[in-house]
């Protein structure tokens with residue numbers, strides 16, 4: 001029992017590793033701050049394109065969404081960071097993460113927005129257009145505010161997934177939280193830094209998933 | 222006007238004079254809603270011409286959004302925006318289409334809501350209003366844009382009977398103030414009291430039209446007789 005505690009909950013080692021882990025935590029937050037807004041915007045673009053009156057645009061969007069929902073995000077990340085250099089395009093680990101996350105997240109967020117938009121009845125568009133609002137004004141002021149509200153739990157839930165997935169960036173040696181913790185683990189031969197990292201993820205995500213549950217309950221009533 | 226292969230309206234020729242209230246009746250599926258929706262091109266006619274206030278709205282380069290705000294429309298299911306207050310519903314087009322500053326838009330919205338008897342509901346959301354209040358707010362939303370003509374598509378059909386009167390009163394007041402109106406409805410009492418002309422549609426054509434007293438008392442066509450007989454009992 002004591003050996004287990006020593007291996008996973010060694011407070012001294014956690015303290016020792018804390019500078020590098022906290023720096024990793026900072027990088028994870030930075031990564032989230034970049035990839036989540038990019039995914040939300042990209043997803044919106046995908047959703048609007050998937051409802052385009054132009055058939056070719058709709059087709060391309062369907063292929064895009066299917067493709068990037070089917071490819072494992074880790075495979076995509078390795079492909080971007082290791083594959084692009086063969087095409088003479090050099091990307092930093094950070095850029096590789098951003099690009100692969102944009103592709104993956106846009107597909108997922110896009111489907112969520114789209115189901116939200118489709119949940120709004122045609123009467124709303126009728127009313128809006130009959131008062132002279134253009135199609136894009138109708139989307140911006142009438143449809144989207146309602147659509148986003150309807151799918152808010154799904155958007156938040158997907159965002160939680162994205163936060164967790166940022167740990168994939170460790171694979172391409174981007175020094176985010178998990179990467180930093182694993183470094184510390186390999187130096188100290190002790191798993192406590194990983195525990196530390198897990199606690200940090202928990203600290204950030206727990207309030208969010210709690211909020212999510214409450215929101216889902218509220219919307220069911 | 223047709224959906225896919227289905228011809229919904231054929232050879233419709235109707236002329237609404239300023240300040241006239243034209244009342245349209247007809248069985249379900251006869252094309253009443255479609256006719257109204259063609260009048261502001263929510264539905265696209267295959268052929269023919271629609272002229273509102275001297276402007277051919279079916280013309281190629283017609284500025285649809287500018288035309289539409291001159292044509293108020295009221296729907297059976299109200300179609301209020303649930304994420305906006307009654308005031309917000311009225312103000313949206315004032316702000317985004319007419320570009321009115323916020324204070325002015327609010328003043329106009331207040332006046333429009335007063336007109337439909339909802340002075341104290343400006344900050345209420347649609348789900349805090351009764352059906353009748355929602356429909357009156359929807360009327361205010363259209364009125365605030367100072368339309369030349371108002372189209373009503375079964376404005377009271379979704380209402381509990383005791384709430385119908387409030388909406389009809391607002392419509393009667395509109396008529397008195399000289400608004401041009403086209404009303405699709407089954408409220409025969411209202412038709413007799415307020416309509417200048419009743420149009421009976423069936424199968425996408427106008428079967429018969431005339432003054433309410435004439436059309437209801439002695440319809441010339443058998444189809445009209447059958448229909449009027451049905452709804453009057």
Ligand SMILES: Nc1ncnc2c1ncn2[C@@H]1O[C@H](COP(=O)(O)OP(=O)(O)OP(=O)(O)O)[C@@H](O)[C@H]1O
Nearest residue numbers: 224225227229247248249250251252253254255256
């Ligand atoms: N969006 C649509 N797509 C295909 N067909 C439609 C559509 N809307 C209406 N129709 C058809 O067009 C015809 C006329 O419909 P419309 O809604 O204008 O009738 P209505 O007289 O308003 O009927 P109601 O009294 O039931 O409202 C009907 O046969 C209907 O089935």
Ligand SMILES: [Mg+2]
Nearest residue numbers: 253254255374
């Ligand atoms: Mg109808």
